[in-house]
Amino acid sequence: MEVKDLAFFVLAASAVWTGWRVFRVDSMVRASFSLMLSFIAVGLIMLLLAAPYIGIATVFMMAVEMMVMALFMVMFMMNPAGLNPMWMVHQHRLAAATGFITFAALTIAVLLSDLPGNPVDPAKPVIHDLGVELLGNSMLIFETAGITLLATMVGTVILSSRSGRYGPADEGSLPPPLTPGGRPAGRVPEDEE
Amino acid sequence: MTLAAVLIVSAALIGIGIYGALSQQSFVMLMMGLELMLNGVLLAVIGFWSFGLGGAPEGQLLAIVVMAVMAVEMAIGFALVVAVYRKRQADMTESLTTLRR
Amino acid sequence: MSAAVPIIVLFYVLGVGAWLAAALDRAALKLMAGRPLAAATMAEPWRQGDLHLVRQRIWTERPDAMNWLLAPALYLILAAVGMSVVPFAPGFVVADLDAGIVLWGACEALTVVVVFLHGWSANAPLPLIGAYRYVAIGLSAMLLSMFVLIAAALPAESLAVSAIVESQASVWNVVRQPPGLLLFLMLGLSLTLRGPFDYADASDLAGGTSAEDSGPARAAWQAARLAMLVSVSAMTSAVFLGGYHGPWLPGPVWMLVKMAGVLAALVGATHMLARLPPARMLTLLWTVLLPLAFLVLALVGAEVLLWK
Structure with a gap:
């Protein structure tokens, strides 16, 4: 133990x-x-x-x-190898406070609540039981998960493919400005300047 | 090792995950926060199953559903990141302002 | 005390097997070139290994030093962990897990990660290209192997490797599902970065992920690759060739003979078969071999349903 x-x-x-x-x-x-x-x-x-x-x-x-x-x-x-120090965060204090409050609240809830005590018998064939459950009583749930994953695959391909119903998805796309309302970021071809 | 200890660890993972999801500017890092939260959820589910259900298989089934949710979240998340990048060349949450007003 | 014996045997088999594989590699090249085999071939891996050990280690500009150092060690650990679920005789196994085959699958997946890290951490172009190429092919090959392994576990009605070996007492899995063995050997080549699946450490990239390796690091990486080859051959023998089952000879001897056979076959495939371009290999994996794995799974399922 x-x-x-x-x-x-x-x-x-x-x-x-x-x-x-x-x-x-x-x-x-x-x-x-x-x-x-x-x-x-x-x-x-x-x-x-x-x-x-x-x-x-x-x-x-x-x-x-x-x-x-x-x-x-x-x-x-940018900087995927971390060769330069990087700090890409926003609302940092709020996020840290929310994270900490979530942790504290959950911990208090755990400590104050009456937790169940009915542990698994070590000799129980849990994998066998799970298999029987997956393809037995809970087959509908299991199959729903499977269909959801299939839908995910189709959705992923549609969302990420370049050719869309109205032409290429990246047509006329401009990089976002570095400052709000500014010019698009990135290099401008010389003949346009 | 008690149920309370397992649940506190999962609460810590969920807390860090919320911090990451709220604080990160990059879409991909934001998704790491979501994944970490699901990690905590998975641990909590298995903890409850292990200490509270006496080995009833439905508890493990819930864990499998959580894993399916993780897979869906990752796949659709990346597809959305790719779609947004194609359309707006944006890889940060600040760059998406269409819905701001 | 008795629990330590399988662990010692495991590392012993890994070591001797790796040396045998390295010697076979050199012998295969000599055979193909039509040159006479000398006894010195068996000692050649040691000599070249020693040479690596005394050579200087080079460092690239700002590498990910931690991961670069860790990658060979992790590769070796994965080989050992993957092999730890394989029984050499009834009950003679390091970890008789109920989910042994899933553990092997996890080792496969982590191998892809480790090879990627090895290529990534050198911070140099050729290793990085090798790593990227390997992830594309390695992940697909690994995905496929999951279905192959599930098909092998179906007749046993268990995910434990010992139960899978026991289920082959009368009929070996290679008879039930011959394509499964071929697909699994392919995965073995992919896990050990060899021959037709050598997209990571290939010579067209001047050594790929190990292009910047030298000295002890190179020796460690090559040794880990060989150890993984031994691990793959142990798993293949246990899951498809009946493990320790066989007439006349005692069980462990059969196991070692089968492992040596698989090792020789994999080394032969390394040197005899050509490699496809990555894009065509990816198409082949997804459009031909993955459906084939599904088909095998369905057929084995039907067999189990009808004849059991």
């Missing part, structure tokens, strides 16, 4: 720490993989919580997801 507690505290601390680092590192690739480490720590906590399938599946899914996330980070952020 001692080892399990120790493992939990180490994993919990690393989940929170790496989650925090996501918004503090300059390198975007490091930020994505920091989030991945947070997910991996949570997945390992789930292993401790007797949910091996969900835990390992979280690690698996998040490794793929954060890999894609890292590519998008490199695509859409």
